[in-house]
Amino acid sequence: MIKIKYPNDKTAFEADYIGLFSITPEIQDKYVRINAHLNNHLPNSLEELLVAPIETLITSCFQIPRLPKHLQRYLKNFFQYDDFQNKISYFFIRNKNKINLKTCYYCNIDFINAFQDIGDYNDGLDFVKKASENELEKIKDIGTATIQKILAQRGLINSLQDLTLNNKQKINIENFVLKDEHSHFTLDHVLNKAKHPISALSLYNFVPCCYSCNSKFKGKKELINEVNEAILSPTYSNFSFHEHSSFKILLNSKVADFKGIKKNEDFVVVVEFLENADKYKKYLEVFKLKGRYKSHKHIALELINKSQDYSDTQIEEISKLVNRPVALIKSDIFGKNIFEGTLEDNPFTKYSRDIASNIGIKDVKLID
Ligand SMILES: [Zn+2]
Known part of the structure; x- marks a missing residue:
């Protein structure tokens, strides 16, 4: 549903990814021999394969001749995902800000944020004064002896600098640098890794997504299923579901216009496509998006009801009364994500923006 926005200059991002695999000359050599066996349908080097654009990967996968079982097994073994799963997952966590990892790229229904397993503290000082031993232990480079030091000193200090710890430890506390970060996301292989083993480790074959999209539905x-379906992958540069689709309200025959809508039964929400309808209909089906969005129809009803409660004139009056800009009042009423930010920032942003625009709310942000 949402295209993954990679960094504009991908050089460092991709080099960082390739670095996860510690490719030796022997491994490279094996890869070249495998490629020769596959009629050289793969990119020339393993590095290139690891960061090949999804369309290149798809073409390679569909060009490879049908392989005998033993060779298929050998490929699966060579491109073994399980060995690298943790490293790859951590790569996405480390780069969460670069790709704005926030909601599921497939559905925009669930958050997929990476999170730190500690409570909310004002700053490092607040943390050392109040944190439990268990939480203190989560900070990088802090062990049992240091925790005892902190516990003995924390009632007496006025600043982090007063602690008799080394500088690195203080910096880690100040910036909440933890030993582990946790993630709410799963990584989906766009191309099935069992059927297309050569794609199992490639960066642009991964879509960070919610558990439901990955395990339950896809x-x-x-x-x-074919080369010209790259457009179905949020990792593809021309992925356009978010631009070429629109959630739209169709009124029940008993209701004359949006003002007449009072309850869920008064309307239905459909998805219309401007382009690539046939392809994107398959996308809707695979992720069961029609049914999943239908169960959240209350979001549309709430927007409709609010637009009935607040006319443009009334919003202007409120703005004058409280001396705040109209845009801020509208954000307060209808939700900030409709007017600013990016689609992936919050769940249901695409849905809410389309519905808001459909019912005539002005200044909705439609182009991300
Ligand atoms: Zn999802």
């Missing part, structure tokens, strides 16, 4: 289903 599962082992093939999202992409």
Whole structure:
């Protein structure tokens, strides 16, 4: 539903990714021999394969001749995902700000944020004064002896600098640098790794997504069955579901216009496509998006009701009364994500923006 926005200059991002695999000349050599066996349908080097654009990957996968079982097994073993799963997952956590990892790229229904397993503290000083031993232990480079020091000193200090710890430890506390970060996301292979083993470790074959999209709905289903279906992958530079689709309200025959809508039964929400309808209909089906969005129809009803409660004139009056700009009042009423930010910032942003625009709320941000 939402295109993954990679950094504009991908050089460092991709080099960082390739670095996860510690490719030796022997491994490279093996890869070259594998490629020769596959009629050289793969990129020339393993590095190139690891960061190949999804369309290149798809073309390679579909060009490879049918392989005998033993060779298929060998490939699966060579491109073994399980060995690198943690490293790859951590790569996405480390780069969460670069790709704005916030909601599921497939559905925009659930958050997929990476999070730190400690409570909310004002600053490092607040943290050392109040944190439990268990929380103190989560800070990088802090062990049992240091925790005892902190516990003995924390009642007496006025600043972090008063602690008799080394500088690195103080910096880690100040910036909440933890030993581990946790994630709410799963990584989906766009191209099924069992069927297309050569794609199992490639960066642009991964979509960070919610558990439901990955395991419950897509599962082992093939999202992409042919070369010209790259457009179904949020990792593809021309992915356009968010631009070429629109949630739209259709009124029940008993209701004359949006003003007449009072309850869920008064309208339905459909998805219309400007382009690539056939392809994107498959996308809706694979992720069961029609049904999943239908169960959140209250979001649309709430927007409709609010637009009935507040006319443009009334919003202007409130703005004058409280001496705040109209835009801020509208954000307060209808929700900030409708007017600013990016689609992936919050769940249901695409849905809310389309509905808001559909019912005539002005200044909705439609282009991300
Ligand atoms: Zn999802």
